[in-house]
Amino acid sequence: GINYDLLFYWARNKYSLAPENYRTDDGFRAQRRWEGHGTDQEVYFLHGGLHIFDTGKYIKKHVCTDDGFTIIEQVRNNLGRGNFPLFVSEPTHEKKKQRIDHNPYLNYCYQALGNLNGILFIHGHSMDDNDKHIFDKIKSSRVAKVFVSIYGDENTDANSRTKANAIAFLQSFNRSVEFYQAETAPVWA
Numbered sequence: 001g002i003n004y005d006l007l008f009y010w011a012r013n014k015y016s017l018a019p020e021n022y023r024t025d026d027g028f029r030a031q032r033r034w035e036g037h038g039t040d041q042e043v044y045f046l047h048g049g050l051h052i053f054d055t056g057k058y059i060k061k062h063v064c065t066d067d068g069f070t071i072i073e074q075v076r077n078n079l080g081r082g083n084f085p086l087f088v089s090e091p092t093h094e095k096k097k098q099r100i101d102h103n104p105y106l107n108y109c110y111q112a113l114g115n116l117n118g119i120l121f122i123h124g125h126s127m128d129d130n131d132k133h134i135f136d137k138i139k140s141s142r143v144a145k146v147f148v149s150i151y152g153d154e155n156t157d158a159n160s161r162t163k164a165n166a167i168a169f170l171q172s173f174n175r176s177v178e179f180y181q182a183e184t185a186p187v188w189a
Contacts, residue, residue: 026061027108034059036108044109046134047096048087050075052105059086059105093132100133110137117142123149124182126158127165135169146170149182 027041028034034052045052051062051071062074075085088106090096100106113134120143125131127148138146148166150159163179171177 028061032061032063034061034105036104041112044112046106046109046113047089048085048103048106050085050087052086053078053083054086054103054105055083059103091130093130093134096130097133113137114141117144119143119145119147121147121149121185122166123185124151125149127162127169129165132169138170139172139175144175146175146177148177148179149185150179151182154179154181 024042025040026043026045027036027039029039049061053060053062062071062078064070078084086103086105088096088099090099100110110133114137116138120138125148127135146166148162148170150162153159154163166177166179
């Protein structure tokens, strides 16, 4: 995920989603610490997330506790102690890449992006230049086809820009880019 809100994190932790009890591996293990290398990690928060924080020694994540202490409450308490969530919010792709390079979790996730192959779906992204570092890493991967979502009328100025940028940033002689209507893929249903 490139976004750092809690929607994807919430969805990946829901037990009631099909198939029954399906869970994905986010690389966090004992004491909610990120282990990184040697795991079967399948979920990568490329720009961090509100639920991830750096203790200075470990990268950890917040989870809902048995006593009902929510992730938001834990984030709020961390902020009160001057501990900020780990996320990339820099304004340019160059500054975002610098931030990623200097954090072991973010850099590990970024490098994993370059190891992708096959087909990639990009859902709900504007394909703006400030994420060019992400597109450059995808371009260096073995991804053969990229599907990019377009929301609403594909002929709006915003969607025309999204389509032009997707082609410019991702298409190559061995990689095609195609577009699909975002409304046809109910990813949170």
